[in-house]
Amino acid sequence: MIDNIELAVETLLKPAGIELEALDKPLSQLAKNKIDLGEIFIQKSEHESFSLEESKVKNASFSIEQGVGIRAVNQDKTGFAYSDNINIDSILASANAAGSILRTSKSQQQKIISSTPAESLYPNTNPLSSIENTAKIELLLALDTKARQQDSKITQVFTNLSSTFETVLILASDGTLAADIRPLVRLGVTVIAEKNGKKEQGSASLGGRYSLTDLLKKDPNSLAIEAVRQALVNLEARPAPAGVMDVVLGSGWPGVLLHEAVGHGLEADFNRKQTSVFSNSMGEQVTSPLCTIVDDGAMTNRRGSLQIDDEGNPGTHTVLIEKGILKNYMQDKLNANLMGANCTGNGRRESYAYLPMPRMTNTFMLPGKSSQEEMIKKIKKGIFAVNFSGGQVDITSGKFVFSTSECYYVENGKIQYPVKDATLIGNGPEVMQRVAMVGNDLQLDPGIGVCGKEGQSVPVGVGQPSILIKDMVVGGTQT
Amino acid sequence: MSDFVKHEYLQEIAETIIKRARQKGADQAATSLGRSEGVSINVRQQALETFEHIQNQSASIQIYLNHKKALVSTSDFSLSAIDQALDAAFNIAQYTAADPDFYLVEKEHLAFNYPQLPLDFNNDASHQSLIDTAIECESAALNYDAKISNSDGASIDSSRATMVYANSHGFNGHNNTSRNALSCSVIAGKGANMQQDYHYTFARDPEKLESAATIGKIAAKRTIDKLDARAVKTGNYPIIFSADIAGGLFRSFFSAVSGSALYKNLSFLPDSLDTKIFPEFIHLSEVPHLASGMASTPFDGEGVKTKNRTWVESGIVKSYVLNSYTGRKLGLTTTGNAGGIHNLLVETSSASLQELQKNMGRGLYITSLMGNGINGVTGDYSQGASGFWVDGGQIQYPVDEITIAGNLKQMYQNIIQIANDVDLRHNIQTGSILLEGMTISGDK
Secondary structure, rough: OOOOHHHHHHHHHHHHHHOOOHHHHHHHHHHHHHHOEEEEEEEEEEEEEEEEOOOEEEEEEEEEEEEEEEEEEEEEEEEEEOOOOOHHHHHHHHHHHHOOOOOOOOOOOOOOOOOOOOOOOOOOOOOOOOOOOHHHHHHHHHHHHHHHHOOOOOOHHHHEEEEEEEEEEEEEEOOOOOEEEEEEEEEEEEEEEOOOOEEEEEEEEEEEOOOHHOOOOOOOHHHHHHHHHHHHHHHOOOOOEEEEEEEEOOOOHHHHHHHHHHHHEEHHHHHHHHHHHHOOOOOOEEOOOOOEEEEEOOOOOOOOOOOEEOOOOOOOOEEEEEEEEOOOEOOOOHHHHHHHHOOOOOEEEOOOOOOEEEOEEEEEEOOOOOOOHHHHOOOEEEEEEEEEEEEOOOOOOOEEEEHHHEEEEEOOEEEEEEEOOOEEEEEEEHHHHHEEOOOOOOOOOOOOOEEEEEOOEEEEEEEEEEEEEEEEEEEEEEO | OHHHOOOOHHHHHHHHHHHHHOOOOOOEEEEEEEEEEEEEEEEEOOOOEEEEEEEEEEEEEEEOOOEEEEEEEEEEOOOHHHHHHHHHHHHHHHOOEEEEEEEOOOOEEEOOOOOOOOOOOOOOOHHEEEEHHHHHHHHHHOOOOOOEEEEEEEEEEEEEEEEEEOOOOOOOEEEEEEEEEEEEEEEOHHHHHHHEEEEEEEEHHHHHHHOOHHHHHHHHHHHHHHHHHHOOOOOHHHEEEEHHHHHHHHHHHHHOHHHHHHHOOOOOOOOOOOOOOOOOOEEEEOOOOOOOOOOOOOOOOOEEEEEOOEEOOEEEOOOOOEEEEHHHOOOOOOOOOOHHHHHOEEOOOOHHHHHHHHHHEEEEEEEEOOOOEEEEOOOOEEEEEEEEEOOOOOEEEEEEEEEEEEEHHHHHHOOEEEOOOOOOOOOOEEEEEEEEEEEEEEEE
């Protein structure tokens, strides 16, 4: 079996005529300054996208991005420089620039030590070439046909297939030598349904870290059926209720609740700086005891998974909250060092041109004992939300929002009718204390999550079983 | 000026790309190249936290072949990388479907005599003095009031960029810009009752930045004003969107009248040309060559002349926002807006923000929005919000953990007045906006 370090060296260093050992020199250059950590991060990424509209695949794009990012860290101070050129002179110049802002001290020769390869979570082959381009076009056309066949009220169909192939190589003064080769694919459908002058949309997507051959085996046509179903439901939607009420959330993608309500607030940088509402809460009861919430980067084929994070630490199953008690923050090297904690494999960056920081991988709640049916029966007047668009959080005040994209009004324990999109708002720790029931139906999202933080986007996963939360503010128009 | 952002080199590369594309068989081709260089500095608790050297470049190339097209991007400007990118473009193009409207904008629309806009200024401040400015800014915030308990820090960014666009009609134009920004974010309160807020200044000319002390003090005041926020009873109230966030209302409008949303039938304002969408005192116009504008540009993303234009007059939609392709799909001509609108000015009343609040009497003054609960297809609007409760025309106390909901079509008709406190730091420059009839969800 070829190991990923060999493959990364082949892809990233060989074309530039650089030997792996030659990177000792820029690491030593960094070490001339007063540093806890000097790091070289080399990356190449290929991305391809095909899009269909008006029943034709008219838009296609392809891009290549590559470069080197060099970091010098001293306690909580970081010097950073990067270059789009992978060659030894640029790397040395960047090392010079990155380290220059920190005070100089004794020089130490850095030796690169190989680290143990992490568990294999996804194939190291390029998804862009895993099926023929003609097959990609056929897939998009088939989805279009399927969607239009479902119902004559469907007037527009948009489909998109995108694939990314990324190679990273990481060397650092703490002995890190690691590489990762990451596939990522995503297939999506959006439809517009019209009736009596009303127009609504429905969407469905799936994806993950696997090849397009694997994607074809996951019943992609079901996406067309699901998108149409959603659009037709939304056509019948009435104004959503406004006010404070009980909410049942469906399983899977509604886990964006956790991403916003607790996820960001448990990233170590905010807690080290004590700017998070969860700062100084280690060991305390922060949610209902029914909740155990984890962040797991070590799941096979998942969009949010990482064999190694962008600092070379293996993707890890980390228990964030156990039966309501706060157990761990998500750490990267810089924050773990300052907090005296262990790294949890959450050091991520959008690319070589950005600094890493603590980010989520796949964040979800473990299943409980109740059924979704039981939960709905408990609602006197409230909503049952099965799909969401996205969310946002202020980690200092703890306020978070997430917006429904498929939702039903419930009265006296029965689903009455679908309602229009509404934003739900709450205070993370307070809302999570009001989780009254946790379902037995854990699902992860179908592979569609994008997380933004400080201008950097990374792919993530979310998930949960069905949940009943008491007293959430629902932003409808019907008072 | 550093050699890295000199436009002549990029214009040469652009020329080479167009030539190579034609040599390889493209009917037409276009390319956009960019380079930027600068620094991004964060300080926190009065010490340097991060120092980033910025230097990047990218090129994107669009080829047209028998009314099929493909787009490729690369960050490598070497001839071999450009050839590889072009080969990839030709490869994927052959699999796509042709569209009779896929071809370059007609030559007569191109801005061959584009103006040189004064958007690029040197900043010769040393790295240390930039760090000192950020530290001074944070210090002003930390010392503003004892209630300031923590800091997210202050940031200072300074960079210069050059952008080039060229196509096979012989157009090859450039635009040099600089950007300088100073911001500060602090925290007040403790434990479960913490609030954070920020303030910032932006300018192309570093001399035009607001002072570090001013930014720090305003950041601190905004933060303290949020402490001890309460919820509001669920109900219908008039609201004022503060000038800082009010532009979002018009941003949704411009998305809805963009050619892209219209031809795809994804707009909540279909067939809105010459119809009255807003009250008659609403006038929206675009001024793309404004020297102080956030989004000034001498030509659009297709090299088309940018010019002053009225989008809405007396509440009536006068034009859609179009590029060459979306124009063709609608049987219309490009408006020179490939890439968006450029410096949108909203006409205001002569009322100050205080007068607007007096006029409202009793309602909410919203200063911050959360989430993306805006449905562009239906106009349905539902956002998380925070701000202040107003009664007797005066701010009474801060409010948060509420949502505001309605439908944009109705909200536009419900605009009552716009104050003269225009926020110049946005592409869409507007004063605070008073509108009625929003549903607020808060306390029971």
